[in-house]
């Protein structure tokens with residue numbers, strides 16, 4: 340049922356921007372939505388928009404022909420999985436009627452509502468959804484720039500970097516030392532560095548047992564910490580060491596040529612080093628004027644519309660989504676909420692306040708999974724935890740429970756990739 344403007348204004352619309360009051364674009368011929376970025380957020384959003392409003396012209400702009408997924412890429416690094424299992428194309432989306440432009444978005448003009456593409460073409464829009472993922476703050480950690488990543492991989496965007504780290508681990512002699520540098524919050528996938536440490540430790544234990552792994556951390560605490568640390572004690576005693584911020588874990592300088600990581604307390608010379616650098620929203624967010632001084636994008640938690648530019652929505656890792664973590668699960672949930680909100684706005688209706696879910700699995704070993712779940716809703720203009728909802732895997736679960744969670748993790752990956760790209 341359509342909501343009249345009067346009903347809408349009376350319906351608690353105080354948190355929604357005045358841009359809503361414009362003439363409903365769907366009342367005009369063929370409203371156009373451009374979705375920029377074909378990852379878990381953007382590809383899901385384009386699909387959902389098309390499903391919700393087949394009359395819309397939805398164009399997904401993605402620079403790569405194939406998407407390489409980060410979830411489960413730590414298993415590739417540990418030699419437990421082929422990178423081919425991480426790759427997904429856009430044929431199914433095209434077949435369903437979403438136009439996919441393989442091109443790099445170069446600029447966004449919010450006044451003219453125009454996206455300029457690397458090919459020289461441009462796309463105009465009624466609403467733009469930005470889902471560019473993350474960019475790296477090259478140089479924010481002295482010594483670690485784009486060139487350094489060719490020697491000391493970050494492997495925080497899956498693909499060549501994942502394979503480079505894998506090859507370095509394979510080439511390392513038994514008895515070598517691996518050092519991982521984990522960043523301060525916020526960053527993509529809060530439990531990701533610790534899953535990576537776990538699976539590298541598994542590789543070392545089973546292939547190069549005289550080796551050592553050190554995680555240098557710019558934080559005092561991390562996601563699922565008690566579960567990870569209990570598992571490390573059980574599975575990798577003496578092999579994996581975690582150094583917190585207060586114990587000198589913050590890396591202050593990197594020398595990529597010698598694979599040396601320097602902290603205020605000590606100098607670590609690694610045989611294989613993995614630096615996960617400080618991050619920000621993908622660079623097009625800044626170009627479009629939707630990133631604030633933090634480098635991330637403030638949004639309205641009901642519509643995911645930018646707080647800085649009207650008619651531009653930001654979802655996925657690039658957005659400041661309050662208590663929600665930067666995960667593929669969250670990106671997919673945000674995409675669905677945003678698609679419903681954009682469709683409603685284009686119809687001239689008021690979007691309803693959402694509830695969003697996140698559920699992140701991590702593997703500590705191939706048959707040892709742990710998870711964290713949360714439910715979120717808008718409170719005072721931010722996405723906040725729903726009190727009493729969500730939770731962690733039990734601390735004292737038996738091995739078959741951990742094995743079951745490892746299987747659930749795989750099931751989750753199959754489902755979300757089928758839903759996003761299938």
Ligand SMILES: Cc1cc2nc3c(=O)[nH]c(=O)nc-3n(C[C@H](O)[C@H](O)[C@H](O)COP(=O)(O)OP(=O)(O)OC[C@H]3O[C@@H](n4cnc5c(N)ncnc54)[C@H](O)[C@@H]3O)c2cc1C
Nearest residue numbers: 376378379380402409410444472528655656665666667668
């Ligand atoms: C090691 C690791 C493990 C992880 N494990 C999990 C997990 O188990 N579960 C989980 O939920 N999450 C996990 N994540 C997090 C997850 O990968 C991200 O949160 C998710 O990919 C975010 O989706 P997104 O769509 O916002 O960004 P992305 O997936 O990065 O997609 C962004 C897309 O935008 C495109 N793009 C960017 N700029 C432009 C431009 N200017 N023009 C055209 N295209 C552009 C990029 O090419 C890319 O395809 C993990 C991450 C890492 C690094």
